Amino acid sequence: MRLPETAAVLAVRRGVREWVAAHGGRGPVVVGLSGGADSLALVAAAVVEAGAVTAVVVDHRLQEGSGAVAERAVEQAMGLGCVGAMVVPVEVGRAGGVEAAARAARYAALESVRDGRPVLLGHTLDDQAETVLLGLARGSGGRSIQGMVAWNAPWGRPLLGVRRAQTVGMCTDLGIEPWDDPHNVDLRYTRVRVRNEVLPLLEDVLGGGVAQALVRTAEQLRADGAVLDVYAAELLRNARSHRASARPDGAMARRPDLDDRSGSGGCDDTDRPTLSIEILATAPPALRRRAVRAWLADEGVSGLMNAHLQAIDELVSNWHGQGGVAVAGGSRDHRLVVTREHGTLAVRAQPRI
Known part of the structure; x- marks a missing residue:
């Protein structure tokens, strides 16, 4: 499929191209496909920029008609030029809440079928900003506000520099109708409220640029964290290798x-x-x-x-x-x-x- 050279399409393609260049070059990949705009745009760009793409749709079976949504996403993926596409149904538990349980089931399903290939996920800059803000609100330390990384084998996130509006725009430019997950507007979920209420308010009060600023903060913290991790690893080696002095009778001396x-x-x-x-x-x-x-x-x-x-x-x-x-x-x-x-x-x- 030949992609039009619109601003949105070029932005998404650039994100995938740069990720591929930074992480080993072209090769077969799996793309986690929900049927939403982010993952559909990722599939379309990956077919052109990454190589042989297999789309995997995880059916969480949490909503009526989820099977039909999954099959439609498979058809769209094949129409975009994937070499293969499949639906993997899962059972979602309740441990840690529905969101966490669904995430765990989704990652396990993708792991089960990837067959050694990297798995690309459609998280965007906006998702990253939400993640950083949620981590900041929890107050659980610098690591929690470092956000998602572009590569944490086998998971790749080529769109962390791409805005959600650009993936939506790409789908429009391609004439593809993405699926709008009702959960994405359900205000019972904390992330949905952050997306639809908190971040827009911050953008309005602070004059814009909040999402980009949160992402820059995460990048800086990851760089600082990498240095701290080196020193922490050295401390851990020293603490592990330290032993108390042995007494002549073979017992260990104690303080x-x-x-x-x-x-x-x-x-x-x-x-x-x-x-x-x-x-x-x-x-x-x-x-x-x-x-x-x-x-x-x-x-x-x-x-x-x-x-x-x-x-x-x-x-x-x-x-x-x-x-x-x-x-x-x-x-x-x-x-x-x-x-x-x-x-x-x-x-x-x-x-x-």
């Missing part, structure tokens, strides 16, 4: 001032790696928290909240006998708890009560 006598209180998993409290306590708090977050991710801790991280940091920097901090992860029978014991920070599995 009473660093000793948490609470113990693990659960399963015998003392072979799990621990971190030296002494090393962590001498580090700047920003680096310490980053190092602990990375360590916990390696230990299988998921969904770490800022409140958890602050409580864990208290075990290092302000310990006065408090117990461990329960975190997400573990199994059906055991939960994971971060404890302070024998001058170290440890993750222990404790029976669920």
Whole structure:
């Protein structure tokens, strides 16, 4: 399909072309297609700029008629020149709310069919601005307002520099009618209210340019965060490699001032790696928290909240006998708890009560 050279089409194509050049060149890709303007515009541009495109429509089955919407999107994708298109139905749970559950099901479905290919997603500059603003409102630290990245294997986002109005304009220029998801105007969803009420108000009050400014902030924070991550990784290596001195009898020497006598209180998993409290306590708090977050991710801790991280940091920097901090992860029978014991920070599995 030959694309017209309108301003909207050229903007979307440029975004895809630059992403392809920056991330390995042309090759087969999967595009996550909802049938909306953003993903349809991405499909059309990717067919021209990326190579062989397979469109995958995830049917969440949360709305009546979703199957028909998915089949129509498949037809549109094939009409735009995709080498293949398919519908993947999923079951959406309720863990974490409908939005989070649908997102998890969607990504799992795309992962299941990508067959080693990168998956391109239609997130735009406007989506990025909404994400940054939501992260700022949650107050969960710099990492939460760094926004989405253009490449986090296998997920690619070529349109983070493209406005939503441009993807809509491209569909108009191509004579394609995108699907308007009713959820996108449902004010019960926080992101919808941010999109339709909060950001327009900020644009009006502050004189425009708010979305671009939020995106620039995210880019600056990602650059700063990359440097901090390097130093945090070095701190983590040092804290992991630190060991107390061995006594002649083979036991490990202990520092009473660093000793948490609470113990693990659960399963015998003392072979799990621990971190030296002494090393962590001498580090700047920003680096310490980053190092602990990375360590916990390696230990299988998921969904770490800022409140958890602050409580864990208290075990290092302000310990006065408090117990461990329960975190997400573990199994059906055991939960994971971060404890302070024998001058170290440890993750222990404790029976669920």
